[in-house]
Amino acid sequence: MEETHQKDDTNSEQESEVILPPSISDGEKGILFKELTTILSRKWEKEKTIVFGSSELDLLLATGFDIRTLRDVIEEYKNFVQILGLEVIEFIFNEERWYCLKTNYYAPSELQQSELIVLGIVVGFIEEDKTKPITTERIKEKLVVMGKMKEYLVDTSLRKLSRFGYLQRIQNEWSYNYRTLIEFGEEERKKIAEEFRRI
Amino acid sequence: MTDPNVTEEEVLNEDHVSSKIAVEESMEWSELIFQTLFELEKKYSRSIKKKEVVNVKEAEDDRSKVSNAYLYLKNQKENLIDSALYEEFIDMSELREISYLEQILYPEKRLEDFARNIAKMCRAVFYTASKNKINIKNVSEIFTKDIIDLQSEEQLVKFIMKYQSFITPLKNIHLSKGDIMKIESEIISKLRNKKIKKDDLESILSTAEAEFLSKMISEKRIQVIQEGDELVFTLLDEEKLEEGISSSVLLSPKKKEQESEKTWKKLIRRMIPIQNRNQK
Structure with a gap:
């Protein structure tokens, strides 16, 4: 009986042990990279916001790797997709690390003209003075009061920008969401602020 | 027509005094000119930075104040300030023209340009365009069931007419x-x-x-x-x-x-x- 108990114990130990791949073969890597391309170019809807790619946790669960191996694999994958003019981007969404793909060069945006204008106004306000809160009223003051845009169009654009992950509203104040930071770098945001001063 | 009572020595002394006064005056004048140059340079660089347009009359007055300044400048530093000021006069003129043009253009047009410029700066996220859900409601709408009597020619004809687009003709x-x-x-x-x-x-x-x-x-x-x-x-x-x-x-x-x-x-x-x- 004791022997069987001992056997049981060793089995459970073996099951709980996570076997880490010491090195991944080239063939496995090929399959892994193909799967990564598929998963990182997917579009999801999480809590009424659109997100792209995959969370690190999901990748860990799917691959069974430890965090260091996964990050090493992603580092290598970055070189692989660079040839295609793509870039692996890390971003934080809901306090979780996510990975997605981004084009290295100019690519047409998903946004319509009115949404681009509203986004530009918010970027202009934020870059001009980060301490001053950006409320919907302030945006409308700039666009609607001057008769440049209709009020309903500003509201719809703000809703869409929020859903697409460009902007987020916290306690009646608008701020950047992950996607603005991904698609518009620091330099680009400064240029937008310059353009904003002219309108 | 010199005064006969005044000796030659006195004349020479007078000339010396007058030339001394002239030099002192020119030194004061050049300092004044440099001061004006310096102030104007500050004024215009500040206005250009803030994109504040100085009107044509004021700018023209400022320009005429320093138009002969180059005659009184002594060293390289002063020359550099003079050339910087002239560059700012040009920039101000351009800024004025742009602001006039902007006032002429419709605000909608300016916003359109703004949107286009933002779109140009975008390096978009790469993703495969697809929906995450299949709209089940639509599927059920397509596949409805029609119960008809196969013996009734009238019902068959009606059925054929209704689903004409789904029926493959024999020749096909x-x-x-x-x-x-x-x-x-x-x-x-x-x-x-x-x-x-x-x-x-x-x-x-x-x-x-x-x-x-x-x-x-x-x-x-x-x-x-x-x-x-x-x-x-x-x-x-x-x-x-x-x-x-x-x-x-x-x-x-x-x-x-x-x-x-x-x-x-x-x-x-x-x-x-x-x-x-x-x-x-």
């Missing part, structure tokens, strides 16, 4: 050469050297088979001769073509179609050419 059904040969050999085995009444023939043949029979007769591979009520089928490989008056028999095939074929095909009637021996 693609058959391979093997399929055609198979159907033809089946027809031959059914009809070869047999005497069959017209009603029996309708029950033996399906619509597609009737179509093929018609085709084979017209290609002169099968000969059909009418003997009273019966039709005699012979292969033309075996016997020579009998001469006679050509006529046709209208067939309404009643054989049940295969599952893939639609029931509405029953409505289609086929004409098959025959030769009437009695009227020979």
Whole structure:
């Protein structure tokens, strides 16, 4: 009986042990990279916001790797997709690390003209003075009061920008969401602020 | 016309004093000019930075104040300030023109340009365009069930009219050469050297088979001769073509179609050419 108990114990130990791949073969890597391309170019809807790619946790669960191996694999994958003019981007969404793909060069945006204008106004306000809160009223003051845009169009654009992950509203104040930071770098945001001063 | 009482020495002294005053004056003047240059340079660089337009009259007055300044500048530092100021006059002129143009342009147009410039700066996220959900409501809308009486010709016609776009016409059904040969050999085995009444023939043949029979007769591979009520089928490989008056028999095939074929095909009637021996 004791022997069987001992056997049981060793089995459970073996099951709980996570076997880490010491090195991944080239063939496995090929399959892994193909799967990564598929998963990182997917579009999801999480809590009424659109997100792209995959969370690190999901990748860990799917691959069974430890965090260091996964990050090493992603580092290598970055070189692989660079040839295609793509870039692996890390971003934080809901306090979780996510990975997605981004084009290295100019690519047409998903946004319509009115949404681009509203986004530009918010970027202009934020870059001009980060301490001053950006409320919907302030945006409308700039666009609607001057008769440049209709009020309903500003509201719809703000809703869409929020859903697409460009902007987020916290306690009646608008701020950047992950996607603005991904698609518009620091330099680009400064240029937008310059353009904003002219309108 | 010199004063005779004034000696030569006194004249020389006077000249010296006057030239001394002139030098002192010019030194004060150059300092004043440099001061003006310096202040104007500060003023214009600040205005350009803030994109504040100085109006034409004011700018012209400022320019005329320093137009001869170059005559009084002594060192490189002063020259540099002078050239910087002139560059700022040019920049201010450009800024003024742009602001005038902007005032002329419609605000909508300016916003359009703004949006275009933002779009140009975007390096978009790469993703495969697809929806995450299948809209089940739409699927159920497409696949509705219609219960109709197959014996009722009126209901069948209505059904066909309703789903006309989903029905594949017979001519569009693609058959391979093997399929055609198979159907033809089946027809031959059914009809070869047999005497069959017209009603029996309708029950033996399906619509597609009737179509093929018609085709084979017209290609002169099968000969059909009418003997009273019966039709005699012979292969033309075996016997020579009998001469006679050509006529046709209208067939309404009643054989049940295969599952893939639609029931509405029953409505289609086929004409098959025959030769009437009695009227020979």
